[in-house]
Amino acid sequence: MWAYLTRRFLYMVLLILVTSMVSFVIIQLPAGDYITTLAVRYAATGQVVEQEVLDALRIQFGLDQPVYIQYFKWFTNVLQGDLGWSFQQVRPVSELVAERIGVTALISVCSLTFAYVVGILIGVVSAVFQYSVLDYVFTIVGFLGLASPNFLLALILMVIIFNAGGAVGGLYSTEYLNAPWSWAKFLDLLKHIPLPMIIVGTAGTAGVARVMRATLLDELQKQYVVTARSKGVAEIRLLFKYPIRVALNPITSTIGWELPAIVSGTVITDMVLQLPTVGPMLFSALVAEDMFIASSLLLFLTSLTVIGTFVSDMLLFSLDPRIRVN
């Protein structure tokens, strides 16, 4: 068993290394570099663009060197804990990521919770009342979030909230941006969080509901349920005593797979809502070819994915004796 674990672990490290290399190359695949982007943007805002400035910046940022040297330099620094420098923001990448990671996790955890709570609820109702009107209504409602394109849903909801005089976009109103923590700021945060929570959450609701419904339907047909029912156990008690708890199993065991989603799953919604999360920063870095911030975030994401899979596998390994035997 330890051999298996070690092998998996070593393999995981190798995978992270390879993906970091590939993503570094992938980011540079589009023609041009950050300096090209910068030049175009200066030109587009009517500013003077001087060839000499561009050349000097290219040297300063090290973009005049071949890709493999850039990668090697960056990766050696990463090993020493230095993630590099953002060209756009002229600040260290580690600072930028650190500032955003907390907010990202907060929003993701909120929306995941929303998705799971609502999804489980819908799943239970539609399984217990299978093929009834209630089943259909709940299923349709549960799938609406999945079925509508996130970016448009976000925009439409925002306009509706705006028309109703509510707070839109971002995580705080501008007045609380640089205010110290206070009750009012907390309330302001509470006003802004539901929108991303619902938009991102509803997209995941359907998946949870579907699994919940299917497993619960399976459980409800099992002998012990039939027996309990025939012995006159109250329906509600019967439902919550075992079947629901059993049906929750597959859902909880796959929660580890959501690890990377916590960070990257909401890029588009975050872009529309202008949330200060890592998603829009990654996108913006990719567009501008802001190398180090993009590759650091990708390294981070791939590591999370790989570690998430590893953890899930380990969980399954320890939970399911059949796998262990094989």
Add this chain to the structure above:
Amino acid sequence: MTRTRLILLGLLAAMMALAACGGPAAEEDADMAETAEEMMDGPMALDQEPWVDYQFSTPAEYEAETGNTLPGLQESPMLAARVASGDLPELANRMPANPFVIRPPRYIGTYGGELRLVGFPEAGSYFTGFTESMQANLFAGDPTAGPDPNKYHPNLIEGYSIDDDGSGITMSLRQGMKWSDGDPVDADDWIFWFDSILQDERLFFGSANNYQNQAGEWMSIEKVDDYTIRYDFNGTFDKVVVAWSTARPVAPVHYLGQFHPDYDENADANAQELGFDDWVGGFTDKNMRKNYSARPERPQLNPFILKDVEATFVTWERNPYYWRVDTAGNQLPYIDSILVNVVQQGGDPEVLKLKFMSQEFDYGPSQIQITDLPVLRNNEESGNYRVIITDNLSTSSALGVAFNYSTQDEFKSKLYNDVRFRQAHALAVDRNDLSETIFLGTTRPFTAPVSEIWTGYEDWMGTYFAEHDVERANALLDEMGLEWDANGEWRLDPNGDPITILGEYATEWLGYHDEMMELLVDDFKQIGIRWQPKFVPEDTLMSRYVANEHDVGIWNTDGGSELIAYRNYPMRLIPPWHWQSCCAMSSYVWRQWLDTDGAEGIEPPEQIKYMYDLAFEWLATNPGTEEYESKINELITINVENLYLWGTVSAPPSVSAVSNRVQNIAEDEAFGGAAPGAYPNDVAFIHE
């Protein structure tokens, strides 16, 4: 002036006229005046309009020109409190003996308040439309100054005199002027910049053209006394004032010296202590190449200094040592602080507009454009803001087209270099439809590469081949011998395939290019030329343009003001019809040939060589002279007659929106048509 007014035609003109004589804007003025009367300490309305001759380099100049005396100096209550607590020296010790005097456009403002903006980071600056234009330039020009040196007032300096023989310029500095940390600004700071930054290859990063003579030799600086410096041109340099108008040729040696080995032998160690490889790293980090105000610790001369930089916001605070006053003796700026909501550029601009309309920002996001006008105007009242529409004077056309004359495809090269091919395309465009469909009827046909306020522009140029005449266009192509296919659908190339032009374009900055391309493709279908529009990301597009691989350059013809052309480079009048490598629209290889003396690129035809010569000759002339006018007129004429870079419709007016709590900003003809951002923003104030 009259030409400026000509820019707005039709509806827009009617609308503006309405606003000027009793429309919503006038009502708003009345409101303002009323509130001003109510509040005794409130803003004091000034009645001198239009807003010209408002800048005075010294109080003496102000008094001599207006006959008024400048009252005693006043400061913001915020700073007064700091003085009282002993935090800050007295105002008199913070300001130069002779501050710069500016007469605000409408009101003597009131102190205080926080301006809330939205911006996104780019190479250390925050594009907000406000903070960019607040850097302190050597000369302060009127918004309509153009290349006329008489319209530039000494700004960082008190005054200057050019030697009789034109061989140098002597500048008198402002005695008592301080950096934002309280250290005096003196001749050493100027010499430090000129000798140790400008001429140090490891540190300087701009075009040296304006600091070298024709032979490429450096000019020089000498210290006359602590507050007087003299530059020797090493020859003559007639356009010094215009060329240096936006320069900021001074740096705080007392701070930056610690990172420069000429001034501190521990420069490397000092930089390494902060985590940089060597002194160059430390120096460039503190003294950003494009943006001097990106580091809070670096002393500034700007009205606002950076205070806090966080993930989601940046704050600026007033510079207590700022050296400009209004005509009532108030130290500027009026506003105490600026809060910039920092968002990612990849984000969706729509939510920013919503946040602005919910009164969370005082300026609309920079992505606002003409197509947003209906929604902005519809929410104007509930959002307590006003939409400001200004002529876009620096852009001649909303979308310009330049075929790639240096293409390596033999057949296409023949096509593109035949003027009839370009004429036919220009005639095929239904410009009325473009204007009505996309620009809400605010634009008019315009094909010239420069706008009508240029010297040397003649009335026929804008409408040259601007009419919609498909028949004539087809006749021109028939004359060229381009045969139709059997269905009469497309014209054919020698291989018998339809002539196909790949129209690569980018839309990152202007949301309407998609729609424009769709309409244009339909138009060109009428003359049997198959255009295949293709969106590519901006940096990819640039690489294709520079690599000479594209069929046609498509871009809005922006940035082409006469001032920029004269000061830097007439980018819309010579190949590649844009900045050099960046955004080169067509035939970059010709320019490459010129720049490398024939080592790289392709030799341009004689006509193009002549254009280059003409352009460089023009750059050496003096504004106002007959030579200046004739040269630029000839250059424009060649461009127009050949339709090298031909336009579709005139540039749509710039649209911006500003909260009603912000006053004293550029918003109508009194400001010479300048956009709100392009204006000395230290006189803006907040009026709740």
Add this chain to the structure above:
Amino acid sequence: MSAFEPTVIDTVSAASREQESYYLASQWQLIRQRFRRHRLAMVGMAILAILYTFAILAEFIAPYNMGTRFPEAIYHPPTRIQFAHEGRLQRPFVYGSVKERDSYTLELKFTPDPDARYPIHLFGKGEPYRLWNLIPLERHLLAVEEPGHLFLIGSDDIGRDLMSQVIFGSRISLTIGLVGVTVSFLIGVVLGGISGYFGGIVDVIIQRVIEFLISIPTIPLWFALSAALPPDWGVIKTYFAIVCLLSLVGWGGLARVVRGKLLELRELDYVTAARIMGVSVPTNIRVHMLPNFMSYLIVALTLAVPGMILGETALSFLGLGIRAPAVSWGVLLERSGNLNAIQLYPWMVSPVLFVVVTVLAFNFLGDGLRDAADPYK
């Protein structure tokens, strides 16, 4: 499949007639029976049938041809079909409209003009077109007399009939899912099959490649690949490339599913028996294993289609997908994703309803199929 002898069932009892038909039914009959019980799935299937018919007959169904512009009708609100004029019932018609540009907001406003009435004809003559680019026709399902406009859900920002755009756009949007799923299905089944059947080192390599592809976040992958597309590719090629982009992300998951199922099946007695009896590997997979999880695959595929349809709209939003002049639902949604459209011209957003309905229909169809195909219920 050999005949099943229900010897123990009492065939006389009326109550067990149903049971009898149940036990005598073939697998497909069973699936059909169970599927009918899932009403949402039935509705979903019906909706999809209609939508695909529209897509196939787009030229005929759409009131106007693809890309036909009405420069005089920018952002025209939906035209209401009228059945009565001045209280009298008559053949359906639409009112003409009067255009006016608001002098302050500069937006175009249209007011119905009761004096101008244009009758609507079923199978009436309209713009001539070529059905499937072959058959020249000029009759449309609905046609209005010139110069009236029939904008069932309004017109768009450059004056095209939005309904026609949606119908033509469905050609790309409704097929992109199918084509994409087919591509990822082929890769997934082949590689998953190889991996699952052979196991060992082949399995390890393929699994590692899949894991690698799954661990690279999709957005940069899309970025790089859409940038790598040759610039002179036309609309159709780009379309296909984007399908491949979408499926590239999907095939790994599918391959894993196939592999897992095969691993399970490989151990079943009848497969082992076949192997021992000398059945060749491809035959064994094809004849004995594929049918066993065919139903499972169909479900997985049905459920993958809506993801692709949504993926297409997301790519368009990011500026990486299909772009005008091609028309897809993603392109239409991207055009409507701005404040002007949502606040002032809300009909611009209506294409989203088609997306939502289609995605729902596919999901319910998939759910119904899964319920039906599961032999243990």
